[in-house]
Amino acid sequence: MELGLGTIVYELAGIPLERQAALIASHGVRYADVLAFGEYNPALCPAWQQERAAGEFRRHGIVASSVVTCAEGNIGSPDAQERAFALDQLKSAGRLVKRLGGKQVLIGKGCGNVDFYLSREEATGNAAGVIAEFCEWCSGEGLLVAMELEPEALHVLNSVDAMADMLERVGCANLYANVDIGHLNILREPPESLEKLKGRMIHMHISDNCGLAHTNSVIGEGNADIRAYIDAAISLGIDETARSAGDIAVAGIEVGEPGEHIADSDLRVLKSVGNARLRAPALRGGL
16 A cells, blocks of 8 residues: 555645645655645636646656545535535546546545434435446546545444445445544544455545544544554555556545644644654555
8 A cells, every 4th residue: 555645734734736746745755635625626726727736746746546525515415406516526526636647536524414304314315326426427437436434423424334334335336435544543443343344445544633533633643543554454455456446555644624724734744754654664655
């Protein structure tokens, strides 16, 4: 599995995507998990601006390991228009990742949430419909789809069991699981729980926290057992799963929480890359 870096740490510093490639490369990282939501959402930029960013990625040898998209709206909503609006945003993220040399779109926000006056089963069914439709579109584009669970109670995917259920419910060949270490740390889902996702894991997020709050702390400042999760995913064949799908398994460092302003982005990256390599020596990576 290769080491990657999430661009969230630079977005929250106000640095646009086209300037991020050089910064990522300066830390000896080749793969970037591109954040595609918020004020600097590159998936909503004009095509010429995306192409300029893609040119910088190529110039510095950076490949988009995924585009992490948290579409505005709720894909678990009972409102068909809200779900359709979110689906259009997912497709925009898919077009972006292709421009940046990647083939994986990661659906964030726990793949929807349970609204007022809506049962969990209904929200899950609504989200599954959007995910299935998006997977079909991605199949035609040569793209893969990964899902990310969140540790809060009202997300549709808020446990490893819920992730495994959604994979089976949707049943699309190009649908896979992302594993976020910090999220599992909060949920007290041990590395052994990843056995339930064997053969379906394709991507990881290296995030850290104290086990009580979703902080995306500098790697090494929390108590997440990063090595144990990385080793478990590798032993369960994450590299082989990605390879069989025509992709490369990447564990992208995720530092920074939406809503904060980061003034020391490069310092946080320097500490996090060093600590990730120290704690998970099985990771490959480097320019």
